[in-house]
Amino acid sequence: MPVTLAAIRPCLEGIIPAALASCSADGIPNVTYVSHVHYVDADHVALSYQFFNKTRENVLSNPRVTVQVIHPDTGVNYRLALSYLRTESEGPLFESMKARLAGIASHSGMAKVFRLLGSDVYRVLDIETVPGAVLPVDPAPCCRLEALRLLGVRMQAATDLSDLTADLLAGLERSLDIRHSMVLLFDPDRLVLYTLASRGYSQSGVGAEIALGDGVIGVAAQQRVPIRIGHYTQDYAYSQAVRAGLSSIDRNPLETEIPLPGLPHAQSQIAVPLCQRDKLLGILFTESELELRFDANDEDTLVILAQQLAQAMVLLQMNSEEDMAEPVSAVHAVSAPRAPPLNIRHFPANDSVFLDGHYLIKGVAGAIFMRLIRDYVLHKRVDFSNKELRLDPELGLPDITDNLEARLILLHRRLDEQQRGVHLEKTGRGRFRLVVMRPILLQQMAESA
Known part of the structure; x- marks a missing residue:
């Protein structure tokens, strides 16, 4: 059966440099090593273009090249016949290769030498197995x-x-x-x-x-x-x-x-x-x-x-x-907790919030927290719904595609980590409760954060 590119992907990890053979327009061959052969898809690979050298000159004049790669575990050699298509110097492929090359360069002590100028994309014309010894490999640790x-x-x-x-x-x-x-x-x-x-x-x-x-x-x-x-x-x-x-x-x-x-x-x-x-x-x-x-x-x-x-x-x-629950209309009366007051400092510029001088959260989650705290302080409310937050124009929440639940989870986890006498408790689908165990001392700051 023919060898597929997917089957030899371990050879394209950059563990062992690949040999690249090119030929000038007048028939003079040249062999060099490349640090990275990158898997693009089932029919294409990309080679790292790092220097304008003889190989680069040959490729631009004669697009057919041969690359030999080695499987890092079995030692099997494969010979790839390639045809040059284009060079990409920005975008997803370039950035992915740039990151991989940076790791290879750091590992080999060549961080100041290896610099990706472009990703040369090639079509794979043929893959040939080179005869030789094969080393045994251990099975994969998991399925x-x-x-x-x-x-x-x-x-x-x-x-x-x-x-x-x-x-x-x-x-x-x-x-x-x-x-x-x-x-x-x-x-x-x-x-x-x-x-x-x-x-x-x-x-x-x-x-x-x-x-x-x-x-x-x-x-x-x-x-x-x-x-x-x-x-x-x-x-x-x-x-x-x-x-x-x-x-x-x-x-x-x-x-x-x-x-x-x-x-x-x-x-x-x-x-x-x-x-x-x-x-x-x-x-x-x-x-x-x-x-x-x-x-x-x-x-x-x-x-x-x-x-x-x-x-x-x-x-x-x-x-x-x-399925978001309807806004909670009833006011839940609570008695004032007996404990040292919790100092809450709020910076409206970016809705950053500090509890007893320790940073809690900012942005959308910070705005939500302050909305809950103000309702608690002014109206003794502790029960809320996701829907009322979504519909509140004063919060300035992003459009409906923004994940409100993620902001609430973030706030919930930050409050649990700080353990300063206030946290959120889920009471049903789309509903939650603000649990306050300390008196609130609220400070609205004029300066920006």
Whole structure:
């Protein structure tokens, strides 16, 4: 049977450099090595264009080349007959190759030498197996198809976004031995991704943000393409704030950073976009302290799971909007708690909120929190519904396509983490209660945050 490109994808990981043979227009051959042969699809690969050298000159004048790749586990050599089509110097393919090359360069000590100028796309004309010895390989540690089936069933059974994300991350560890992962959602108004759920880290980092285009996560979101790195690289390591928690609001009243969760010495990372049609919803991110922990099969598996997750998120949101409970009309009287007062400081410029001098949240979730607190202080209300928040014009919520439930989950988890005498409690579908165990001292700040 003919060898397919998909069958030899381990050869395209950049573990072993590939030999590239080209020929000038007048018939003079040239052989060199390329650091990266990138799988594009079943019929195309891309080679890294890093230098304007003899090979580049040959390719532009004679598009037919031969590449020999080696399977890193079995040692089998394959010879690929290719035909040059075009060069891409921006966009998803270029950014994906740029990230992978940065990891290869850092691992080989060539970070200052390797610089991607373009991605040369070739059509694969033929693949030939080169005769030689074959080394035995160990079987795969898990069945990815079984894992996809189990995780798909759990996602279908989820009744809300909180359970959906928590079950998925737990399933990644249980079924695929992926122990460090997170789900980040996209805020289109501020062009940032915020952490909604994480697993395997000492701090959850819920609410931590990373800008679109920043690091592995930001580039994957910006280009809407999976980014996979098998070696640590400073250029594509995502930003991780290393700063002590605020002990007093007076020290730095404008500090609103939450450290992004992450491994301090991550060697392998995959960031996969969550998309529904043309809309970016967020990122599914995994990492490991082991080099080359994730291969092409892991990437394919996570891409499928990301597609299922995005679809489940949209369906849950649609059901939430359709079945959203009516606004709560009754006022729930409560007695004043006996405890030291909770100092709540609010900065209207970006709706950042601080509890006893400690940053809680900002943006849409911050505006929602202040809406609840004001109703509690003025009217002693504690029972609310998602629908009334959606219909409240003063909140200035994004349009109905924005995931209100995600903002409430984010607020819920941040309040639970801080443990400062106020939290949210779900009371039914589309309904929740504000539980306040301390008197409220509300401060509205005039200065911007």
